[in-house]
Amino acid sequence: MNLSRILLPAVFLPSALVAQAPAAAPAPSLGDQVRATRPAVEQLMASYQFQDALQKAQALLPATPPPFNKTNNQTMLESCIRAMDLGQAYRLAVEAADAAGQWEQALAYAQQAKAVAGECYPAIKDPFTKMVDYYKADAVKAQQTLTENAKDIAALKAKKTLDPGEKQELGLALGVEKTLATDTKWAKFFQTYLDAAKVETTAYDGLISVMQSKLKSEADQIEAYKAGKGDKLKWVAAVMSDPAYLEAQGDTPGKLRWLNRLAVLDPDNKKVEHEIGVLTGKIHEPAPRRVIRRKR
Numbered sequence: 636m637n638l639s640r641i642l643l644p645a646v647f648l649p650s651a652l653v654a655q656a657p658a659a660a661p662a663p664s665l666g667d668q669v670r671a672t673r674p675a676v677e678q679l680m681a682s683y684q685f686q687d688a689l690q691k692a693q694a695l696l697p698a699t700p701p702p703f704n705k706t707n708n709q710t711m712l713e714s715c716i717r718a719m720d721l722g723q724a725y726r727l728a729v730e731a732a733d734a735a736g737q738w739e740q741a742l743a744y745a746q747q748a749k750a751v752a753g754e755c756y757p758a759i760k761d762p763f764t765k766m767v768d769y770y771k772a773d774a775v776k777a778q779q780t781l782t783e784n785a786k787d788i789a790a791l792k793a794k795k796t797l798d799p800g801e802k803q804e805l806g807l808a809l810g811v812e813k814t815l816a817t818d819t820k821w822a823k824f825f826q827t828y829l830d831a832a833k834v835e836t837t838a839y840d841g842l843i844s845v846m847q848s849k850l851k852s853e854a855d856q857i858e859a860y861k862a863g864k865g866d867k868l869k870w871v872a873a874v875m876s877d878p879a880y881l882e883a884q885g886d887t888p889g890k891l892r893w894l895n896r897l898a899v900l901d902p903d904n905k906k907v908e909h910e911i912g913v914l915t916g917k918i919h920e921p922a923p924r925r926v927i928r929r930k931r
């Protein structure tokens with residue numbers, strides 16, 4: 636059997652391409668923090684505490700995103716994981732800012748998420764593809780060697796007693812089997828990150844599009860309000876003077892999200908403030924009095 640030839644390529648593989656196992660992430664990672672924080676943020680929004688939810692989501696965001704480290708495969712992998720986690724932190728902030736009526740901030744967070752998460756794929760595309768190609772090619776050679784020597788390997792494994800030469804041959808065979816398993820694992824590992832990073836390049840396009848559309852629609856409505864000539868304060872006053880606009884927002888959460896946006900446009904509008912207070916239970920309006928008519 637010629638099993639030793641399959642073990643040589645890994646020795647002569649250029650050091651720049653050698654795979655490195657990912658270092659243990661510090662606990663808790665940003666991803667862990669996002670997963671732990673999301674239920675609390677969602678609960679705050681469900682209980683109409685929109686500003687508190689936004690502040691809690693914003694607390695996860697760094698003042699400045701860390702730079703992407705392209706030094707080697709290990710640093711690029713760590714940077715990719717960090718970028719993906721940060722993208723999810725920005726996504727949570729987008730959701731909270733949108734609910735709080737901070738649409739401009741939500742759009743900015745969505746754009747930051749795209750910028751940060753999008754750094755990964757361009758950086759790893761070439762080196763990680765090379766790693767996938769190398770491990771796949773090495774796996775093919777390992778499989779070919781095992782296939783060519785399958786009968787001899789099976790015979791050695793079936794023997795109860797092996798002489799020194801046979802022990803050496805079996806050891807080489809087991810080494811090739813281990814190489815095949817390792818090659819398969821690492822090819823999958825690098826391909827998984829390539830696929831995930833590619834998805835990240837467009838993962839936030841939908842959020843950006845939604846927020847841009849909402850802002851444009853609002854701006855168009857304000858501009859089209861002839862009585863106000865594009866004055867957002869007059870537009871807010873106009874829509875608040877017609878109960879049909881509020882009713883059109885559907886359920887209480889929908890109404891509050893809409894009112895939160897109006898409050899951002901006109902923080903001093905007392906009608907907006909009053910309606911928010913009523914819907915959140917902070918203001919209790921007296922029930923309408925029944926008028927009893929006496930029969931004459």
